[in-house]
Amino acid sequence: DSGVTQTPKHLITATGQRVTLRCSPRSGDLSVYWYQQSLDQGLQFLIQYYNGEERAKGNILERFSAQQFPDLHSELNLSSLELGDSALYFCASSVTGQPSTDTQYFGPGTRLTVL
Amino acid sequence: GENVEQHPSTLSVQEGDSAVIKCTYSDSASNYFPWYKQELGKGSQLIIDIRSNVGEKKDQRIAVTLNKTAKHFSLHITETQPEDSAVYFCAATRTPSGAGSYQLTFGKGTKLSVIP
Numbered sequence: 001d002s003g004v005t006q007t008p009k010h011l012i013t014a015t016g017q018r019v020t021l022r023c024s025p026r027s028g029d030l031s032v033y034w035y036q037q038s039l040d041q042g043l044q045f046l047i048q049y050y051n052g053e054e055r056a057k058g059n060i061l062e063r064f065s066a067q068q069f070p071d072l073h074s075e076l077n078l079s080s081l082e083l084g085d086s087a088l089y090f091c092a093s094s095v096t097g098q099p100s101t102d103t104q105y106f107g108p109g110t111r112l113t114v115l
Numbered sequence: 116g117e118n119v120e121q122h123p124s125t126l127s128v129q130e131g132d133s134a135v136i137k138c139t140y141s142d143s144a145s146n147y148f149p150w151y152k153q154e155l156g157k158g159s160q161l162i163i164d165i166r167s168n169v170g171e172k173k174d175q176r177i178a179v180t181l182n183k184t185a186k187h188f189s190l191h192i193t194e195t196q197p198e199d200s201a202v203y204f205c206a207a208t209r210t211p212s213g214a215g216s217y218q219l220t221f222g223k224g225t226k227l228s229v230i231p
Contacts, residue, residue, distance in 0.1 A: 002158055002160065004158065033218075040124075040223065041223060042119075042121070042204055042221035042222050042223040042224055043159070043204060043206075043219075043221040044221075045218045045219065045220075048216070048218065055215075055216060056215070056216055056218055058218060090158055090159070092158070092159075097216065098211075098216055099147075099208045099216060099217065099218055099219050100146065100147040100208050100209060100210040100211070100216075100217065101147075101210070103149075103161050103164075104161070104219070105158075105161075106151075106158030106159040106160065107158045108156065108157055108158045109158055
């Protein structure tokens with residue numbers, strides 16, 4: 001158990017809908033990362049937060065947004081969902097938010113299915 | 116930006132044999148190379164990492180080698196066991212020279228199956 005929790009585990013929804021994925025980092029970790037893992041694809045970095053502020057942005061669609069709250073949990077909002085958004089969404093956390101020096105601890109993921 | 120290629124995409128070995136997974140990277144400035152193991156239904160877990168100032172690192176049955184000149188690094192698992200069955204991801208990143216950060220760029224993963 002990494003100490004990172006994600007809810008829900010599974011989510012099935014329809015095209016055009018909006019969903020919210022939630023992540024609670026390990027105790028003491030200030031940084032949260034969101035990744036998307038599609039079939040046959042590696043982990044694609046979406047966005048990173050550090051202590052409530054956005055630190056880095058990857059290939060995140062404009063339909064997607066995220067935030068990190070004062071208690072350091074984070075939410076990823078996906079709107080106007082398309083079939084192609086079906087994927088595993090992982091959250092990771094780390095202490096300092098510097099990937100080259102900091103181990104990232106991953107949550108178990110949320111499997112999103114868009115029908 | 117960085118690009119990481121990982122091979123093979125699937126690998127089956129007999130229990131007790133060795134397994135080798137290879138990755139190449141494009142950014143010569145990359146200096147940190149972690150390997151993650153993703154078991155079914157679980158998040159990825161760091162199993163070993165290597166920095167560009169060393170050529171090899173071992174941790175029990177797992178080792179990683181780095182060839183900076185050729186820009187490739189490999190994961191070696193010896194005496195494989197059924198519990199080694201998982202998807203393995205390599206990644207690369209670099210230390211920023213100033214403010215900001217570089218993110219991990221992951222390979223597409225290798226599904227390792229260890230046959231009892």
